Amino acid sequence: MSITTPVLAASDLSKHYGNAAVRVAAVEGVSLTVERGEFVAIMGPSGSGKSTLLSILGAMNPPTGGRVLIDEIDVYQLRQDRQADLRREYLGFVFQQLELIPYLTALENVMLPLAILKEDGKRDRALAALERVGLDEAKANRLPSALSGGEQGRVAIARAVVNDPPIILADEPTGSLDTATGDQVLSLLRQLAGHGHAVIMVTHNPESLRTVDRVVMLRDGRLASDSRVTAGTDQLLAPHGFCSG
Numbered sequence: 001m002s003i004t005t006p007v008l009a010a011s012d013l014s015k016h017y018g019n020a021a022v023r024v025a026a027v028e029g030v031s032l033t034v035e036r037g038e039f040v041a042i043m044g045p046s047g048s049g050k051s052t053l054l055s056i057l058g059a060m061n062p063p064t065g066g067r068v069l070i071d072e073i074d075v076y077q078l079r080q081d082r083q084a085d086l087r088r089e090y091l092g093f094v095f096q097q098l099e100l101i102p103y104l105t106a107l108e109n110v111m112l113p114l115a116i117l118k119e120d121g122k123r124d125r126a127l128a129a130l131e132r133v134g135l136d137e138a139k140a141n142r143l144p145s146a147l148s149g150g151e152q153g154r155v156a157i158a159r160a161v162v163n164d165p166p167i168i169l170a171d172e173p174t175g176s177l178d179t180a181t182g183d184q185v186l187s188l189l190r191q192l193a194g195h196g197h198a199v200i201m202v203t204h205n206p207e208s209l210r211t212v213d214r215v216v217m218l219r220d221g222r223l224a225s226d227s228r229v230t231a232g233t234d235q236l237l238a239p240h241g242f243c244s245g
């Protein structure tokens, strides 16, 4: 594999739901290439296919057409058990609802993706991941309910990165957070991109455009635009009606 190979390459993706009578083209003809270290925002109105696209890229939802290459591996040509291995090795997920297990401590939540390692190794790796997002051992031993929203967001990110996956997928990770904690989560994701992870984030938050490298706009399941954000491109913030819920 050459160093210039994109970590993620999706071509001509489509996803159709329903039957012959009622058909929804949730995603249609989307091609997308993402490099290591890139921080990409996927935006678009509600129902434009953002979550569907993310789940296809995340090896969780087989497309109706097209293909996804992760590190040159054709994801949906793999057997299901190999797809699960690939998810564990290559992908970290952060969801809007964070999906922390309420009866497990922060540390135990972060240890979950490490199922196959020995107990001591898991603990050390999980503590290191929590430390990277600024949570010490005292916080690590608390239940999610004893942590602030921002701290819970950081636990979710620690869990997503504990395997050191090259690709991090986030679906509205700041959606349930107030502005200040949302900003913390965004800057953590920014740092991860700085460390060479490819970060792909679905967002409704125009503020996040100040943090990302690139904005992919979807409309009715199609790619409406794909633009690089350079310092001062505030025109990206204005004209689109993408703030709908």
Ligand SMILES: Nc1ncnc2c1ncn2[C@@H]1O[C@H](COP(=O)(O)OP(=O)(O)O)[C@@H](O)[C@H]1O
Pocket: 017, 018, 024, 025, 026, 044, 045, 046, 047, 048, 049, 050, 051, 052, 053
């Ligand atoms: N599992 C499903 N079954 C049927 N239709 C779906 C399913 N998931 C999504 N859709 C439809 O696909 C379209 C895109 O949905 P989604 O990807 O969730 O959009 P977004 O995340 O941009 O709001 C919507 O019309 C939605 O109703």
Ligand SMILES: [Mg+2]
Pocket: 050, 051, 052
């Ligand atoms: Mg969605």
